[in-house]
Amino acid sequence: MVKENTKPRVEWVDTAKALGMFLVFYGHFIKNLYSGGNDIAFLQHKYIYAFHMPLFFFISGFYFKPVQNFGLKFKQLFLRRLLPVFTFAIISLPLWLLYNLLIDGSMKLSTVAVRLLSYGRGNPQLNIITWFLVCLFISEVIIAAITTIFKNRLILCFIGFVFLISGVIISNRIEQVSALSGIAKNVWFIHSAIVAIGLYLIGYFVYPYINKLIKIAKWMFIPLMFFGFVGLFFTYNKNSPFIGFNVNMITAQFGNLTLFVVSSFLGILGIIALSIMLKSNKIFDFIGKNTLILIGLNGIFYAFINKHLGALFLENGNWWQITFYALFVSVLSLLVCYPIINLFNKYIPQLLGRPKQSGPLLPDLESLNWRAMLRKKLNQ
Template sequence: MSIEASPVRILWIDTAKAYGMFLVFYGHFLEKLSDLGKVSAFLQFKFIYSFHMPLFFILAGYLSKKTNLNYKEFFRYHFTSRIIPVIFFNLLAMAISIPQDIFLGSLHLNSYLFGLINLVKGCPVYNFVTWFLVCLFTVENIHFFLSQYLNKSKQLIIFTVILFLIGWLISLKIEFVTSVTGIGKNFWFVHESLVAYLFYQSGSILKSWELFDEKRTFQFFILLFTGLIVLFTFNLNTDPFTVNKSAVIMAMSSHGNLVLFPLTALAGSLFVISLAKLTPDYQIILFIGQNTLILLGLNGLFFNFVNQWILSLINNLLTDSHLVVFEACSLLTLISLVLCIPCVFIFNKFIPQLVGKPKVSGPLLKNLL
């Protein structure tokens, strides 16, 4: 997710990340519409959430490389490229929230102290969308240590499956997240990282198999095959979930069925990746894919301050049909992404060190690495 680029970018990965980021924006509009009573919005929400976050973990695993860094160097790089952006976007959300609370007469300093304490615990309550970066940071730390001691790929795969089972069981027994303002037991998403590591490692395995180096006809086959799997399995995943909504929500450690969850997640991710492989290298799509970290943080601001307000205004104008919900959420997603573009340019130009580019220097801050 970091926009710290290697000398040669893998363009289809940028395209896949762009599709994933579209689904993040789109899915958060669906979530709000679902809360307002739109049944068709919930079904689309369940479909997208069954695979869109595993996709990002798979792509991160695909890009992972063996490193000669010692742990101090490894920690410093990943902290500055993952956690510094989390801190920045959460402080930005707090800076927006304070004047809003003053205007509404609902300012409570204790809530901001609560937010800062939880940020130290790895729980970004004021920009909860950035949970992914925290979880990815923990996943990468797990991978660093496991890869040091498990030299054989079979050992690593077996241990990955064991960690997944442990994480899945823990999520059933302990409620880590009750609401965005009610996080208590969650600590650096360690529990969810055990689950997410399965997808991270899947990305590494897919790279070793060179599955995406195959010809276009093979990609068409994967696209069709995985698309059908997702279509016929996502709504079968009905139990057990750890939140009221019967849908996969990794941020809240809600996964559902032990078999259907990873099956649908892997199939959906492969569908998006195959689609990306078949997509021409359009500059606007690549731009989105190359700036997903910034867009993730900005989406948290939309989710907190904009989405509910907009959808409350237009909810009565929308009929409860899949087509109407699709059109409305797609339009709102596109508008949101366009509105983010100036911020992407400003952040990249003036404070790149705070948004995933720790090696870049100036103009306001020195490089962090």
């Protein structure tokens, strides 16, 4: 039997995470439809990419608490962020060997070995979508160090804006900065993490004010929703308006500082306002509670399935055809994930973001004294 110390969940936050996760599936699939030069698919992809990953870093800051014990927090972050990255690497490894054998007639062991070694640079090439967890880990470790000194929300928000602005500026000059610092471009996603830290700390600051506004005037989120989405519509394509450029946090690609900040926060506002206005349901709750596992599963679709399904679509499809096909594949992909998520949660939740759970196969990993166990092993 699985035992877990559960905390009350905020329904609209789960809804926001669910909407964001749907955009991840949709955005990663529609990328395959514009590779042939379809402008409609590209613009949909660009609209989503303008804000969907900033949204997740922003939401991640909602439940943050300033750190008292850095060592304990580091252990928790490793188990909750990096351990799932390695777990999905193990899951993906045999899939790569089988996929290569089916597609190319060879397992390509050397290529797979290179993908495996990339984890030493913090680049999860066996399941690239888990880059988010690596970047979130680095961001939260730095934030934990910062909040051992600074506790005030307003000060942390100011620090967040400094990180956000400086992160985009650094990323836009990443080659020069890398040459001066000796840190390779985005190793362990450090350059993207600078921006992510800003989004995270601003989310931490804003969260209680969102809840206050919900209690005082929930109706205000209706005009805010329209302002967010409509404003994004008029700004997202002004950030380097040509085919071939997207805001893309995985590559520390943000474009114009002002346009990135404006577009990302407009999109975040739209999703949060929509989430507050929507009635919670079991589907949103389930997806919101299992976003970490869905990130890893999306990585499997992204690597092995999406491009083949995308190749079935006509390159000159119109807006309705593109949207319907991408919606169909995205919803179908999420449905396929449902039994897999339940299986993972039943047997190995500790390896996939819930280390405090106990049973049925593994104990509560956070409660284990790893140092004592290591000393005992070395003394044997």
